[in-house]
Structures are given as structure tokens and as C-alpha cells.
Amino acid sequence: MVESSIIPNDELIEASAGVVAVASVAGREHGSLETVVNGRRVSRCKVYRNLTCDDHERASAVGLKFLTSGFFEIPTVIWCDPAGKEMFRRGGSDVREGSLKVYCKQIIKDLHRAVEATPGQQRSRAEYEVQGLPLEEGEAAMTERRWKVAVDKLTQAKHGPFATLTKAAEEKLDQIRRIGDRLLQEAQAYLEVSEEENARERLQLLSGEFIALDCGKKAADLLKALDEKQAKKKE
């Protein structure tokens, strides 16, 4: 692994907080590593350390959508407006290890140009993360079917100054609600035909993972009633 001190890039790192950076990289021969994030063991790319290799490979398809001419320089940095429309680009065919510092300086210049070309009030990453981070974590938890974490994070993400994020969090929460409601309906249907173990399986899931939602609370009540009923049978 190359030491970070080889390339004087502090200015670029600092300036990058003023934009949103996307790495479009096909291939994963550089490898990944196991690490611990928020107490969970996860895989991360060895080069783009806050990403998985899946993340940057998915983004490589986006890069190719912009580079349609059949011939383009690798690397190329494409600067886009906040909606994702290209403003300008710079190829890096002259990049050699010795001139990397020069290239970094050019990227920084371009970065400032892109920022200046974006009219209106710009918000900091720190402001965004108050809402954006829990939203991202909630969405990731949803994908992994960790419903309790997802509900907790998405509920957190609802509150903040960014209306679009509030809306996105609410939509995701609605999706989880629908999943929970369907599970509850299934459990109730099983109870009606006395398939109690099938009902219990769903009620336990709901009263654990969905407890912050109405369906979870109803499931907890039904589970309690089922326990009492089965205890009476045993007496």
C-alpha cells in the first residue's frame, strides 16, 4: 500500500468536500479487505476505502454513459451540475507519476470552476450528513432486511432541513410499513385457521424488527394473546 504522504493531496481532499465525488472504476483485481464499521464486519475496496468494489463497478457503467465517443482518455474527470448534467471534462492522458502533483492542482482548479459555475446557495457536507447519513444507513439496512435499524435510521432521516431527503425517508418507511402490514395479515390469516406456529413465526419477527411501527405493536399484542392461549391449553 502506498503511503499517503507520497502525494501532497491535502488541498484536493479538503476541496473535495465542496463537491460530491464518484469513482467510476471497472475491475476489482486490486482486491478488498474485511473491516469493522459501526460494530459490523464488512468488506471494503482496498483502494476506495469507503466503498465496496460493487459500488465502484456499478458507477463504472455511469462513467461509460458519458464516454460514448468510442475514444476517451483514462483517466477522465467529468464535472456535472447538481442534477448530473455534464458541464465540462478533462482527460488525463498526460498523467504520469511524476506529474501527479500537477494533475491534482489541475483537478482543484476545475473543482473551483465547477463550484463557481453552480449558482445559488450551496450547503456543506456536514449539514447534509445530519439527514443524509441516516438515510443512507437506513436504505442499506433495508437492503439487508435489518428492519429495526432501517426504521430507526429512516425515522431519524425524516427530520432536517432537506425536504427531498425527508420525502425519500418517508417513502422508504412506507415501503417497510407495507411489508410489515402484509406480514401481519399473513399472521392473522394463520391464526384464523389455527396454524399457530406459522403465525408465531411472523408475529415474533414483527414484534422484534417492526416494533416501532403499528404493525409491530399489534403483533406484540397478538403474540402475547397467543402465548396466554397456549399456556392455558397446557394447564
Add this chain to the structure above:
Amino acid sequence: MQKALALLAVATTMCSAQESGEAPREAERSHILWATSWEAAVREASARNVPLMLMVVSNTG
């Protein structure tokens, strides 16, 4: 050329603190923070009203 950019990427994403289990964003404050997807990037850029920097480093494995 690609090697040079790989160096850039490594240099800007070195993240030793993350390996020790610190919260990832805290560990990444001193590195370029890459968006996890194009969709997430556009959402953030739109909300913050800031440009996107799409760095195409390779087109093949």
C-alpha cells in the same frame, strides 16, 4: 497512467483508522469521501446544490 490514478486514489483514500473500527465517516474526514452510487451522489449534490466530480479511472478490469 492508470497506475498513476490508482496512486492518487490510494493516496486520497488511505484510511487506517477505519480498520480499527472507528465510525467510517469520522475516519474518512481526511480522505476523499466517494459516493456509494450515482443515484446517492445526485441526491446529495441536488440537496446541497454542489457539482459532481465523476472520476473515470478505468473502463475495463
